[in-house]
Amino acid sequence: xxxxxxxxxxxxxxxxxxxxxxxxxxxxxxxxxxxxxxxxxxxxxxxxxxxxxxxxxxxxxxxxxxxxxxxxxxxxxxxxxxxxxxxxxxxxxxxxxxxxxxxxxxxxxxxxxxxxxxxxxxxxxxxxxxxxxxxxxxxxxxxxxxxxxxxxxxxxxxxxxxxxxxxxxxxxxxxxxxxxxxxxxxxxxxxxxxxxxxxxxxxxxxxxxxxxxxxxxxxxxxxxxxxxxxxxxxxxxxxxxxxxxxxxxxxxxxxxxxxxxxxxxxxxxxxxxxxxxxxxxxxxxxxxxxxxxxxxxxxxxxxxxxxxxxxxxxxxxxxxxxxxxxxxxxxxxxxxxxxxxxxxxxxxxxxxxxxxxxxxxxxxxxxxxxxxxxxxxxxxxxxxxxxxxxxxxxxxxxxxxxxxxxxxxxxxxxxxxxxxxxxxxxxx
Numbered sequence: 001x002x003x004x005x006x007x008x009x010x011x012x013x014x015x016x017x018x019x020x021x022x023x024x025x026x027x028x029x030x031x032x033x034x035x036x037x038x039x040x041x042x043x044x045x046x047x048x049x050x051x052x053x054x055x056x057x058x059x060x061x062x063x064x065x066x067x068x069x070x071x072x073x074x075x076x077x078x079x080x081x082x083x084x085x086x087x088x089x090x091x092x093x094x095x096x097x098x099x100x101x102x103x104x105x106x107x108x109x110x111x112x113x114x115x116x117x118x119x120x121x122x123x124x125x126x127x128x129x130x131x132x133x134x135x136x137x138x139x140x141x142x143x144x145x146x147x148x149x150x151x152x153x154x155x156x157x158x159x160x161x162x163x164x165x166x167x168x169x170x171x172x173x174x175x176x177x178x179x180x181x182x183x184x185x186x187x188x189x190x191x192x193x194x195x196x197x198x199x200x201x202x203x204x205x206x207x208x209x210x211x212x213x214x215x216x217x218x219x220x221x222x223x224x225x226x227x228x229x230x231x232x233x234x235x236x237x238x239x240x241x242x243x244x245x246x247x248x249x250x251x252x253x254x255x256x257x258x259x260x261x262x263x264x265x266x267x268x269x270x271x272x273x274x275x276x277x278x279x280x281x282x283x284x285x286x287x288x289x290x291x292x293x294x295x296x297x298x299x300x301x302x303x304x305x306x307x308x309x310x311x312x313x314x315x316x317x318x319x320x321x322x323x324x325x326x327x328x329x330x331x332x333x334x335x336x337x338x339x340x341x342x343x344x345x346x347x348x349x350x351x352x353x354x355x356x357x358x359x360x361x362x363x364x365x366x367x368x369x370x371x372x373x374x375x376x377x378x379x380x381x382x383x384x385x386x387x388x389x390x391x392x393x394x395x396x397x398x399x400x401x402x403x404x405x406x407x408x409x410x411x412x413x414x415x416x417x418x419x420x421x422x423x424x425x426x427x428x
Contacts, residue, residue, distance in 0.1 A: 032238030
């Protein structure tokens with residue numbers, strides 16, 4: 001048998017220490033400075049549609065989005081913002097609102113002071129905040145408005161709308177170099193400089209570092225990683241992570257998770273968004289769910305109880321375990337908004353739904369509560385394990401419903417008022 005030369009090779013490496021950044025308050029949410037990594041999302045409603053936007057912000061907030069960005073692209077949208085804020089407050093929703101400004105943000109904020117006051121943060125793009133001789137003036141106008149109202153600002157450079165004057169200058173300088181870089185490397189450098197030079201200018205105007213968040217979004221995974229690594233090396237501003245134009249469905253989820261997972265593991269990132277193209281008529285809250293699952297599976301935060309389920313094989317021709325796993329998972333996520341106050345700590349719960357005897361009992365013992373359903377050819381019995389010990393065996397056509405009832409009972413006993421452990425209850 002081969003021996004390990006160094007026993008430490010068996011050690012599991014955890015995330016690197018968080019990149020030290022300046023903390024920024026966005027409404028009632030802390031970003032950076034060691035605060036938990038924040039999940040945010042963006043509406044895709046017409047902001048001028050007050051009721052529709054309120055409904056979507058409320059849905060995103062219930063799903064767990066801790067900040068929500070809304071498009072402010074014209075007068076009607078800007079005029080709607082204070083009404084959206086007020087409508088949300090009437091529902092008891094205090095999730096910070098971020099105004100997304102491009103091209104005419106300086107004018108909209110000046111013409112609609114109620115909008116400027118209602119928003120918690122302004123997002124501006126240095127690539128299209130203004131052009132040529134108007135750029136600096138219009139950028140300054142927005143920054144001064146943020147200072148006036150005490151708002152945070154995200155300076156968000158974007159690969160698709162990069163400052164062309166800066167990029168041209170860097171390309172020309174690179175062409176004169178004795179060892180010129182590839183065009184993509186120069187473009188990445190332009191992204192970083194665009195964000196940092198804009199932040200420096202904002203500070204010169206009077207916006208403090210604790211009011212700024214930077215981002216530099218691209219659509220290619222390797223470029224995104226390189227850009228954010230450089231941005232983190234050169235500054236201590238709070239950083240927002242996101243892969244822009246990630247795509248639809250599994251492609252968008254995989255691409256975003258791959259890029260953000262690497263950066264988060266390296267300690268980079270204070271707030272994240274998973275930018276998924278929704279399916280026609282699809283649920284916008286999916287991007288919030290994916291962001292939460294990414295942070296939870298990596299061990300950074302805990303949002304909802306985990307449901308472990310086997311992938312299925314030739315031993316599990318019955319779909320019972322698949323249906324039960326989905327039912328339990330959907331049930332838990334639907335109930336979490338009310339459980340957060342009713343059952344403190346319930347997000348730590350682990351549930352296992354396994355499909356046969358091979359790994360079923362073992363995985364179930366590792367969970368707080370787990371079931372090993374009968375696989376093909378096995379006796380029609382399903383042992384249930386609670387806190388590592390066999391608790392009961394379920395049989396018959398109601399196994400799924402019976403187990404779901406046991407999960408609910410476990411949650412109530414362990415996390416409810418005057419909580420008891422299920423083992424104690426069973427003994428009684």
